[in-house]
Amino acid sequence: MSERLTIGFLPLVDACLPILAAEHGFAAHEGLELDFVRDVSWATVLDRLLYGHTDAAHLIAPLAIATTLGRGRPAEPLSAPFVLGLNGNAITFTTALADAVGAPVGRLGDPRAIGRALAALAAERRAAGQRLRFGVVHRYSSHNYMLRYWLAACGIAPDHDVEIVTIAPPFAADAIETGEIDGTCVGEPWNSVAVDRGVGRIVLATAQIWRRGVEKVLAMRTARLEERRPAVASLIRAMRLAGEHFVDPANWRANAAILASAKYLDADPQLVLRAISDRLVLSKGQSPIDYPDFMFQYREAANFPWVSQAEWLYSQMVRWDGSAFDSADAALAARVFRPDVYRSALTGTGDQLPGASSKVEGSLKRETAVTAQQGAMVLGGNAFFDGAAFDPDDLEGYLERQINAAVQK
Amino acid sequence: MRIAIVDQNSSRAAVIREGLGAFGDCELFVLTERHGLVARIGEIAPDVVLMDLGNPSRDVLEEYFAVSRAVARPIAMFVDSSDEDSIAASIDAGISAYVVDGLAAQRIRPLLDLAVRRFQAFARLQADLDEAKGKLAEREAIDKAKRILMKSRTLTEPEAYAELRRKAMQSNRRIADIAEAVVTAHELLGDGE
Numbered sequence: 001m002s003e004r005l006t007i008g009f010l011p012l013v014d015a016c017l018p019i020l021a022a023e024h025g026f027a028a029h030e031g032l033e034l035d036f037v038r039d040v041s042w043a044t045v046l047d048r049l050l051y052g053h054t055d056a057a058h059l060i061a062p063l064a065i066a067t068t069l070g071r072g073r074p075a076e077p078l079s080a081p082f083v084l085g086l087n088g089n090a091i092t093f094t095t096a097l098a099d100a101v102g103a104p105v106g107r108l109g110d111p112r113a114i115g116r117a118l119a120a121l122a123a124e125r126r127a128a129g130q131r132l133r134f135g136v137v138h139r140y141s142s143h144n145y146m147l148r149y150w151l152a153a154c155g156i157a158p159d160h161d162v163e164i165v166t167i168a169p170p171f172a173a174d175a176i177e178t179g180e181i182d183g184t185c186v187g188e189p190w191n192s193v194a195v196d197r198g199v200g201r202i203v204l205a206t207a208q209i210w211r212r213g214v215e216k217v218l219a220m221r222t223a224r225l226e227e228r229r230p231a232v233a234s235l236i237r238a239m240r241l242a243g244e245h246f247v248d249p250a251n252w253r254a255n256a257a258i259l260a261s262a263k264y265l266d267a268d269p270q271l272v273l274r275a276i277s278d279r280l281v282l283s284k285g286q287s288p289i290d291y292p293d294f295m296f297q298y299r300e301a302a303n304f305p306w307v308s309q310a311e312w313l314y315s316q317m318v319r320w321d322g323s324a325f326d327s328a329d330a331a332l333a334a335r336v337f338r339p340d341v342y343r344s345a346l347t348g349t350g351d352q353l354p355g356a357s358s359k360v361e362g363s364l365k366r367e368t369a370v371t372a373q374q375g376a377m378v379l380g381g382n383a384f385f386d387g388a389a390f391d392p393d394d395l396e397g398y399l400e401r402q403i404n405a406a407v408q409k
Numbered sequence: 410m411r412i413a414i415v416d417q418n419s420s421r422a423a424v425i426r427e428g429l430g431a432f433g434d435c436e437l438f439v440l441t442e443r444h445g446l447v448a449r450i451g452e453i454a455p456d457v458v459l460m461d462l463g464n465p466s467r468d469v470l471e472e473y474f475a476v477s478r479a480v481a482r483p484i485a486m487f488v489d490s491s492d493e494d495s496i497a498a499s500i501d502a503g504i505s506a507y508v509v510d511g512l513a514a515q516r517i518r519p520l521l522d523l524a525v526r527r528f529q530a531f532a533r534l535q536a537d538l539d540e541a542k543g544k545l546a547e548r549e550a551i552d553k554a555k556r557i558l559m560k561s562r563t564l565t566e567p568e569a570y571a572e573l574r575r576k577a578m579q580s581n582r583r584i585a586d587i588a589e590a591v592v593t594a595h596e597l598l599g600d601g602e
Contacts (some may be wrong), residue, residue, distance in 0.1 A: 041467035043505070051500045072475055073485055139472050166472035168465035171443065 003231040006035040007218075008045045009058035011265040012169065013188045013275045014085045014216050016246055016255070017297065018058065021238035023258050024245055030234035038264070041168060042138050049221065050076055055228060056235070058084060059219040062140040062313045065333045071140070071321070077332075079225045080217035080310075081341035082236050083303045087207040088215055088275060088295035089143055090191040091150075093183040094176050095283075097121075097132070098201040106286055109203045111385045115154025122161045135167030135175055135184040142215055143185040145316040146206045152406060153386040158320070176200040187215075188275035188295075189267050196271065198284040205280070205294050210362065212296065212382035214309040217337075225341070233345035236303075240351055243298035252277050293380070300379050301352050305337035308358040308392040315390065315399050325396055334392075343373070352377045361390040410516070413438045413455035415446065417464060421531045425459065428527040432520060447473045457517065458483050458507040459524050467505065474507060483507035495521055502528040547585035554588035557595045 009015040021027045022034040037054055039045045042063055049057045050067075064078045093103065101117035103109045118132075125132050136144040148158045158164050167175050172184045173194035184194075185206065194200035206213055218239075225232055245251050256276055260269035274280050275295055279288040296302050314333035318325050339357040346353060355371035362384040369376045384390075390398055412435050416422040422439045429437055438453050440446060443466055450458065450473065460467060474482050485507055495518055499506060502525040508517055551573065558569040573591070577584045 040465040043467040043471050044462045051497055138468050166469045
């Protein structure tokens with residue numbers, strides 16, 4: 001008997017895996033039918049999930065945690081059994097700001113060098129009463145946390161030295177064009193849209209800030225997940241196959257066309273192709289550059305929901321919400337990521353499964369062999385650009401160091 | 410009570426405004442522009458904000474409500490989950506509501522119910538309009554198909570129509586679908602006139 005799941009999504013390239021799972025028949029092969037509901041704000045994606053219009057959603061990972069913790073609305077436990085991808089976002093500055101901080105033309109910048117120049121400029125602008133303003137897609141997004149992490153590590157205090165506001169992705173390019181914001185951290189294809197309009201330059205990829213930064217997740221209400229376990233397992237298997245298909249260069253063009261179609265992203269397939277192929281055009285008229293692992297959708301068990309990723313996100317939520325660390329909240333946040341569900345869906349399929357469910361994030365400078373459930377697997381470098389590592393067993397100490405560093409400045 | 414209606418669709422906003430006009434003690438503000446939305450909301454200081462679920466500025470507005478230092482800042486209806494049915498109905502209809510804390514539920518409920526009904530009525534109107542447009546397109550396709558048949562098989566107009574109808578009945582399809590197929594085939598194979 002065929003099972004059916006309805007999935008909510010925002011028109012972004014990293015909604016690719018469930019869409020391709022349906023389009024290429026991987027879901028049907030599992031006896032699963034998928035329906036999609038497209039929305040234009042995360043608030044609506046979340047409302048539909050909570051009120052049962054959808055069974056699962058493409059969601060910014062921190063929002064799944066914030067919802068579970070009841071930040072801004074009554075707590076509703078969510079579960080994320082699958083990470084839809086790592087990174088895939090970029091930081092785009094207005095042409096004027098990119099020039100002012102000396103961002104190189106034709107290649108991505110160096111996060112430290114740009115950060116230094118930006119710190120000086122931000123101080124000037126603040127003194128003149130005209131703080132630089134950056135747009136992120138949501139308060140509870142990895143875009144917000146990555147941008148803030150980078151700024152803070154470069155000695156720029158978000159909310160004090162600069163302003164950070166929310167801008168819906170479809171308006172990011174507009175806001176760059178009108179000077180409403182000086183820069184944005186947003187997913188594709190929206191950076192490329194700004195570049196193509198000739199109003200901004202991509203200066204950094206978020207993968208330069210954290211080489212293996214957690215991005216969107218597939219989120220479900222925990223109660224719904226438990227009711228639909230067989231269907232969820234089918235979906236996880238289908239999305240792993242979709243991931244394998246997605247990263248194969250032979251399929252890039254076809255997949256870009258599917259994702260760009262009116263039903264899904266309703267975007268220019270050429271722009272979608274840039275993100276998929278890790279070949280970004282950084283400023284209008286330039287030829288594309290190759291930046292490996294700009295998006296990271298499949299290798300190294302990229303979709304495995306590491307508990308330590310959820311804990312890192314919680315650390316940043318405490319850091320930037322200005323709330324106190326709470327060990328009960330930390331435990332709730334950690335449980336949002338569900339490696340148990342991921343494992344049980346893929347056990348016996350021959351797919352690679354890590355031996356552990358948590359790791360020290362940012363500790364690998366280069367490719368390293370780690371234990372897998374069977375044999376070994378290799379994880380690539382996963383460093384943060386400032387060299388700090390996040391040990392989930394020392395969440396409080398990590399937070400303290402970050403807060404002290406900001407105070408000392 | 411000050412009510413802000415945020416909707417990019419100005420005709421729908423007008424329909425809701427008109428409906429809410431029935432509440433005597435309401436001051437209504439309609440906002441259809443994205444630019445300056447947050448500043449405008451700040452000036453209006455509404456007690457209630459109604460916003461369509463399809464509005465891309467929802468995240469921006471929620472962020473503003475979350476960080477706003479205003480004493481009376483509206484919060485999502487969901488925060489008061491005592492009225493699940495009403496909220497579910499509004500989500501089904503496609504509206505989100507933000508209400509200043511402390512505003513009595515019995516004052517909000519009839520207002521939200523009315524907004525929901527107006528929203529649904531608008532959706533029906535839209536559906537009717539789409540259907541009418543679809544019918545018009547079908548009529549055009551049938552006329553085109555008749556002309557193709559009249560020309561290529563030297564039939565009279567009633568004969569051409571009878572031919573389309575015969576084929577439709579035979580294959581258990583709608584005349585409009587057959588006409589569509591004739592037009593498409595003609596475009597592909599014909600002289601492309």
